[in-house]
Amino acid sequence: MADTRASRQRPTMNDVAAAADVSLKTVSRVVNGADYVSAEKAERVREAIAALGFRRNEYARGLRAGGSATIGLVLEDTADPFSSVLARAVEEVAFDRGYLLLTASSAEDPRRSERLIGALASRGVEGLVVAAPTSVDARFLAAEIAAGTPIVLVDRLVPEVDADTVIADNRDGAQRGTAALIAHGHRRIAFFGDDPGVYTASERLAGHRAAYAAAGVPMDESLVTMASPPEASAVQHLVDGLLDGDDPPTAFVGGNNRWSVRLLRALRSRAQRGGDDRPAFVGFDDFELADVLDPGVTVIAQDAAAMGRIAGELLFRRLQGDDSPAQRIELRTSLIARGSGELSGPFAS
Amino acid sequence: MADTRASRQRPTMNDVAAAADVSLKTVSRVVNGADYVSAEKAERVREAIAALGFRRNEYARGLRAGGSATIGLVLEDTADPFSSVLARAVEEVAFDRGYLLLTASSAEDPRRSERLIGALASRGVEGLVVAAPTSVDARFLAAEIAAGTPIVLVDRLVPEVDADTVIADNRDGAQRGTAALIAHGHRRIAFFGDDPGVYTASERLAGHRAAYAAAGVPMDESLVTMASPPEASAVQHLVDGLLDGDDPPTAFVGGNNRWSVRLLRALRSRAQRGGDDRPAFVGFDDFELADVLDPGVTVIAQDAAAMGRIAGELLFRRLQGDDSPAQRIELRTSLIARGSGELSGPFAS
DNA sequence: GTGAAAGCGCTAACAG
């Protein structure tokens, strides 16, 4: 009879001890950085380990010694570029220290988010990196911190939670983007951002307003749209409505990647239908091929990899016992001019 | 004195038992789907659990009962779009079944890959999804299967490993892409793919050749480049060299996403410098904004989400005891015509 | 219905 699939069990330290004819503890010593084991026995043990294909059970170890060598990473959605670049950076920091990542997507659903945090905690993660947390999450996030699990928050400020936070300078970045448009002669700039309940969205809108204020230019609030971007046809309708109206905007700001993509698509479709208005465009968050579009898309870029790296390093500092007050690290965004933001408006000098 | 960070310990079943004044076992019964516990005690236990914020230690449970409710996912690079979309789909399947994902990037490095698989195994993953495995990985992959851990391979065929495999119809997809170019009158089509040691790369090249053969058109092997895409300036040099040479190609095929991006960039830069050749283009693998470029980029799209979902479902079927022979599932790619692949060549009718 | 005792795979604390 052939073996069935799960027939063979993974060998344990006991099996190795038996095979090498030594005590369990001697095996344990060899597996860890052998304190004092005779060269001869150590060799026997190593042979047995190789022969049996033994691998220490990390969780049995953790149960006794504490620590699972695992950290948890909660993302908004693993599949989106910002999340996945962030994840990779955190992973790299963890891997260098012998840690692995339990990764999960909250899908912007606080209930799911809570369930996930619970599932991660019950798997003994030593620390947690939470991207895009909301105030709704605050309660159970605080519970984890109280339970002794260090947490680093990324991309959102959650004042209710006293934890290290890594964010981009959303407000300032948006201000620089809009200021650049104003400098190129634009006065009527349409702004599209996420629901104002989302921290980054309201910050970016604030930056947009600040740029108007700094330039002493009056701002038309009717050009501001704050909501989760609707389906393509609705966006198209919105864009056409604005551009075909009286006193149309001469520039657009995409307050996040999803808006930018949809706006660029709508703008392109309009141009294909023969529209001869060529509004300027600035998007928040860079994306692949932004430079290949015509004109190249000017963006305010945030460095997701740096955010992930810094979040990871912050977390490990805590894991090593650092108990200084929670800090906030704000990363500077950069305005990358590629052409679309440099199209002249009606007031260009 | 305020509590210091890690002062509070996570409560255990014992703590709950003490608080509810019942035995440990009664708590265990309540925490799982209570067999027979009096309503009154069950209530007391539930209160104690809530009051203490108790959460079962999943690994202590696993140690005794077997199973960690965790599966491992090895990707080439979490940060790339194909990997991250795949990951999200696997995650979804796992989450629905109460499982979490331990995710790691192999970074195309077999040594790292081996280390990762080991780290995952030692954390008791019940199963493994490995994207883009290589023959080099075959040995230790087989060891895991032998140890009883089911594995599903994704996006590569590794004949040495007897495991379920989910792949795209790379050869057929590439053939359809090149055939479309030939149908539009192209005879000299430059093909750029990864190192031929990479399974998908050689399959796609084979498809490209097959399209030529099927059309009875002789193929110029000097138009084939198989290597990891070099830096931008080298790609530019390559593209310019081809287009400025005698008998230049009239169409390009990007054999993977990284090549496509670089080729499109080089082609665009050439157009900006005043080049008036407008080669047709087909890329393997879809990407965001492919429809916003001008012309829209025609691609052969593979459904990463479907691959992930199917891989996950296959794995859980194994976890539930299915021990039928390993199967190979080949997903059909689709040719999405957006314009760049439909530009006419010199032999267009 | 409920609980006591044993043990999953490992390490910490002590002896020898």
Added chain:
DNA sequence: CTGTTAGCGCTTTCAC
């Protein structure tokens, strides 16, 4: 240098 004993947090017998 090496082995024995206890016990991490939980589930699994098997009694009561």
